[in-house]
Amino acid sequence: MTKLSVRHLLGIKNLNESDIQTILETATQFKEVINRPIKKVPSLRDITIANVFFENSTRTRLSFELAEKRLSADVVNFSSSGSSVKKGETLLDTVNNILAMKVDMIVMRHSSPGAPHYLASRIDANVVNAGDGTHEHPTQALLDAFSMKEKLGDLNGKKIAIIGDITHSRVALSNIFCLQKLGAEVMVCGPSTLIPKHLGELGVKVSHNVREALQWCDVANVLRIQLERQQIKYFPSLREYAQFFGINRQMLDELDKEIVLMHPGPINRGVELTSDAADSHHSIILNQVENGVAVRMAVLYLLAQHP
Ligand code: CP
Numbered sequence: 001m002t003k004l005s006v007r008h009l010l011g012i013k014n015l016n017e018s019d020i021q022t023i024l025e026t027a028t029q030f031k032e033v034i035n036r037p038i039k040k041v042p043s044l045r046d047i048t049i050a051n052v053f054f055e056n057s058t059r060t061r062l063s064f065e066l067a068e069k070r071l072s073a074d075v076v077n078f079s080s081s082g083s084s085v086k087k088g089e090t091l092l093d094t095v096n097n098i099l100a101m102k103v104d105m106i107v108m109r110h111s112s113p114g115a116p117h118y119l120a121s122r123i124d125a126n127v128v129n130a131g132d133g134t135h136e137h138p139t140q141a142l143l144d145a146f147s148m149k150e151k152l153g154d155l156n157g158k159k160i161a162i163i164g165d166i167t168h169s170r171v172a173l174s175n176i177f178c179l180q181k182l183g184a185e186v187m188v189c190g191p192s193t194l195i196p197k198h199l200g201e202l203g204v205k206v207s208h209n210v211r212e213a214l215q216w217c218d219v220a221n222v223l224r225i226q227l228e229r230q231q232i233k234y235f236p237s238l239r240e241y242a243q244f245f246g247i248n249r250q251m252l253d254e255l256d257k258e259i260v261l262m263h264p265g266p267i268n269r270g271v272e273l274t275s276d277a278a279d280s281h282h283s284i285i286l287n288q289v290e291n292g293v294a295v296r297m298a299v300l301y302l303l304a305q306h307p
Helices: 017-034 059-070 091-099 115-120 138-152 170-181 210-216 238-245 249-253 285-303
Strands: 048-053 074-079 105-110 126-132 159-163 185-189 205-207 219-222 260-262
Touching: 017 059, 017 138, 017 170, 017 285, 048 059, 048 091, 059 074, 059 105, 059 126, 059 138, 059 285, 074 091, 091 105, 091 115, 105 115, 115 126, 126 138, 126 285, 138 170, 138 219, 138 260, 138 285, 159 170, 159 210, 170 185, 185 210, 205 210, 210 249, 260 285
Parallel strands: 048 074, 048 105, 105 126, 159 185, 159 219, 185 205, 219 260
Antiparallel strands: none
16 A cells, blocks of 8 residues: 655645645545445544644535544544633643543544644644644645546646635635646636735736636636635625635536536535535535545555554
8 A cells, every 4th residue: 555755744845746646546445435325434443533623614524524433433522612721721732631541543523723733843733734723734725626626537738717805815826736736727817815925936827807807717716705814805705705706507608618616615605606506516615525424544554554
């Protein structure tokens, strides 16, 4: 079996192309497993995993928990609300107390960029970054790449437009790293206030015209406006954002080619996507969610080979 070059999944930046291909190939096998009548395998029996979430989540937390249970791991869930973090306990003390209960792996979401890296350098357990602030969301990028490959085959030379709030998105950065390592071309599109000034230095195209981005791409990966991370106003109103950067079904139908529509969720319906676009045949949004379980099974299984 091919091993990963890392013992933590902190970001796509730290993976090489072979790691990514190994994860995607392993996920293909696990997708077959979770579509069987008996969806469980004993691969992580006797491994205990703590899902430690300091930020809200629906998809990622449930997807990791299901992935862990499908692999027969023992699972404990921690969320900061209602915990002793509220009494002033540090991140490291909290995690060390969880590890003292004989936990082998930590899956963590945190609002501070770099929090999982900080932890990984101070504890013995494997650490999986389930989203660190505006920095990286590696398993989202991996499940996005897996879902694109299912639709389009090899991503080498494919054109992917990432549209929306790039500045506050951890999904954008992880997608850029992942897609470029797989040979895809990447464009980011959004209002100039929501695209970091130096992003072009990563070798991505930059556009402020959503119709141009849709015409250029094979896949449009549309991101949420992250109002909870915006301390100032980046655009006049949601109505104006929707008017200039929102995507509706008619815009997709009028293209002279088929493109694939994606969104990591949660969707602001009527802002970045209308319902008739999000629920159209162009969309693979729920396939992304389904694939997330198989991809996370692959990540956990492969990291467990590096105790
Ligand atoms: N895509 C994603 O990370 O969704 P959640 O915030 O619901 O986990």
